[in-house]
Amino acid sequence: MKGMTLDAIRIERLSKTFSSGKRGLDDISLTIRQGEMVALIGASGSGKSTLIRHIAGLVTADKEQGGAISVHDRAVQAQGRIAANVRDIRREIGVIFQQFNLVGRMSVLTNVLTGVLGRIPAWRGSVGAFPLIEQQAAMAALTRVGIAETARQRASTLSGGQQQRAAIARALVQGARILLADEPIASLDPASARRVMETLENINRQDGITVVVALHQVEYARRFCARTIAMQAGTVVFDGPSTQLSNERLRQIYGSASEELILPDAGEVRRPSSLVEGLAAAAA
Numbered sequence: 001m002k003g004m005t006l007d008a009i010r011i012e013r014l015s016k017t018f019s020s021g022k023r024g025l026d027d028i029s030l031t032i033r034q035g036e037m038v039a040l041i042g043a044s045g046s047g048k049s050t051l052i053r054h055i056a057g058l059v060t061a062d063k064e065q066g067g068a069i070s071v072h073d074r075a076v077q078a079q080g081r082i083a084a085n086v087r088d089i090r091r092e093i094g095v096i097f098q099q100f101n102l103v104g105r106m107s108v109l110t111n112v113l114t115g116v117l118g119r120i121p122a123w124r125g126s127v128g129a130f131p132l133i134e135q136q137a138a139m140a141a142l143t144r145v146g147i148a149e150t151a152r153q154r155a156s157t158l159s160g161g162q163q164q165r166a167a168i169a170r171a172l173v174q175g176a177r178i179l180l181a182d183e184p185i186a187s188l189d190p191a192s193a194r195r196v197m198e199t200l201e202n203i204n205r206q207d208g209i210t211v212v213v214a215l216h217q218v219e220y221a222r223r224f225c226a227r228t229i230a231m232q233a234g235t236v237v238f239d240g241p242s243t244q245l246s247n248e249r250l251r252q253i254y255g256s257a258s259e260e261l262i263l264p265d266a267g268e269v270r271r272p273s274s275l276v277e278g279l280a281a282a283a284a
């Protein structure tokens, strides 16, 4: 029944060759359905950030091969050219980076309100005179991500994990239907990392927002994401249920580079997925 469920992200034959001659992406094709929560894993330099930047329409792919990306059935880029109406499409896509997502000297609330700047004239943002209804929406978003009490603080006073949650609140206010998070927990301690992942899980489940999260450690992928796409040297080397990506499988795919993807003290983080597997095995 065509048209019933939209694909959130469709990537066809995408390659990227940098001016240095290095191939950052090598013939990637994949589809992510609306409402999925997908982990993108891979060792340093495997192409995760490059892929996310292409989906967000921030960079163009090679034009040979006719590579294309569409979001909600609308072209973001094709054949090496960004779509003319990409600004409209970008509004549906929230992007969160590893760090530097916020303007440190502005309040947390103002940072979150910048999410609406795509919809209201810029001058209102510059004088901080956002309509009350938008301020309320921003407060509601901060409550959703669990940091309402920080609204009036300067963003620079937040912990790393709180900053990431403020960035998620901004994406909510922006009205994003897709969230691309590029290693959002890479510089966080385990407890803060878990809270950020739980926040992503929450907006995925409650709001149906499609989440694609680049992660360095497979344990978080197994715990929070039903599907994992694993990359190596610009190609997809695994795409399937995260539970199938055992440490053994990782070692087969990556060899010694797999060490980088497995937390040394993984016991605690791994338990939930093995519990799920145990329950599935018991039910079978």
Ligand SMILES: Nc1ncnc2c1ncn2[C@@H]1O[C@H](COP(=O)(O)OP(=O)(O)OP(=O)(O)O)[C@@H](O)[C@H]1O
Pocket (backbone or CB within 6 Å): 018, 019, 020, 022, 023, 024, 042, 043, 044, 045, 046, 047, 048, 049, 050, 051
């Ligand atoms: N602008 C660029 N010019 C040349 N090479 C680049 C450029 N951007 C990325 N690369 C290279 O492309 C490869 C993929 O980089 P990318 O940042 O996407 O990897 P990643 O999987 O996100 O890694 P990390 O975990 O370190 O963020 C790397 O080898 C990188 O050096």
